[in-house]
Amino acid sequence: MEERVVSVTLDDIHKRFDANEVLKGISLSAHQGEVISVLGPSGSGKSTLLRCINLLEIPDSGRLFVSGEEVLLKKTRDKRTVPADMKQVERIRAKLAMVFQQFNLWSHMTILQNVIEAPVHVLKVPRREAIDKARMYLEKVGIPDKLEAYPAHLSGGQQQRAAIARALAVEPEVILFDEPTSALDPELVGEVLQVMRTLAEEGRTMIVVTHEMGFAQEVSSRVIFLDEGLVMEDGDPETIFNNPATDRFSAFIKAMV
């Protein structure tokens, strides 16, 4: 098999909220160019998994590597796990982009300002250059004419596409999507999925939590099924949809169709 560059590696990641153990030992590597769909019932820990990758949640134990760099964690005196170096955390977050279910565009900024915010203020890209790139990415997601609009004046589908442009603008190692179409009216889902399909075809590395079975089957190169905090299935879509290894997954697919 050819050498493939690893973008993100999780090694035995655990995460609990008080008594509720949400991730019970997740190990997983995402290679460059992979599009991984993460499926699973509500409450199975999908969002928590994504949020651990960009350290919006800090794993209790386990190791996390982002483009070869291990995230340094330490224990406090009261046994909580915290980042050892906040600067490293900020640097790593800036390498990953996140697309949220609720878009979370900054409402006091225009679409252009949203897209150049992280490049200019976090990555210190010269403003002119950031603006040129922002135009390009807004064109790519199909809203080149919304530069000066504020998020509240766009449809949900347009807002999510702007959020994808914001993600592209940091030229991330991996883009994390958390149910990017779940908050959209049904007729707007297609335009967002279409943009994501284009990104997949360009070879971008993506981890996508989704309920869109069509996307998982047709677009992703790999599907992971998460249940009760564990990876229950992991394989290419063809194989796992046709021959589920677990009853839980077959039941899950049946319920989704």
Place this chain on the structure above:
Amino acid sequence: MFSLHGYGPSIFEGTILTLEVSLASLFIAMLLGISGALAKLSRARSLRLVSQIYTTIIRGIPDLVLMLLIFFGGQVFINQLGPMLGYDDYIDINPFIAGVSTIGFIFGAYMTETFRGAILAVSKGQLEAGTAYGMSSFMVFRRITLPQMVRHALPGFGNNWLVLVKTTALVSIIGLDDMVRKAGLAAGATRKPFTFYLVVAINYLLITTLSIYILKQLERRYSVGVREF
């Protein structure tokens, strides 16, 4: 038109002083307000406790009583402290400083509540997006929380400001020559209290009306990007 019997310039000076006291107090109130709000929302229990005690005390005692307490109490306190530090002369508290710090201290508590509510009104998801894109917590505050909280804070802030301006009338009782005191002096000398207090009332009304106009403009400016219903 009625005559001010030559007291016009004096009332004008008083008006300027009223404005100075108001603006200086506002400045202190805003500093205390933003610190108080951050303390109330902080993870540190001790900070939350201190700010809670601060707002509880201030909101529970009449402004006039607080002002007298701080002015006379402060006078006694400083003059007991002086000799201990080897300073024997009697120290007079400068009434301007006393007035401004008292009013600033009182309205800092109201601003604390206003700013706290405004910070809480900023969408959690948008703050999280800032964090997710690599901003430090200070940068999230400066780039996202601050510009967004202005819109939520303005109505309460405006209210506090109007009440603050009116509260400055109290500084006349600790001997500051604001427009109320100047009017009192003029009224005593000319036996025309109605004339002079009417002028003062109109001056307050001018200040507050102009303030309301400016606040409206600010509210408009800071609500860009908000969908109008």
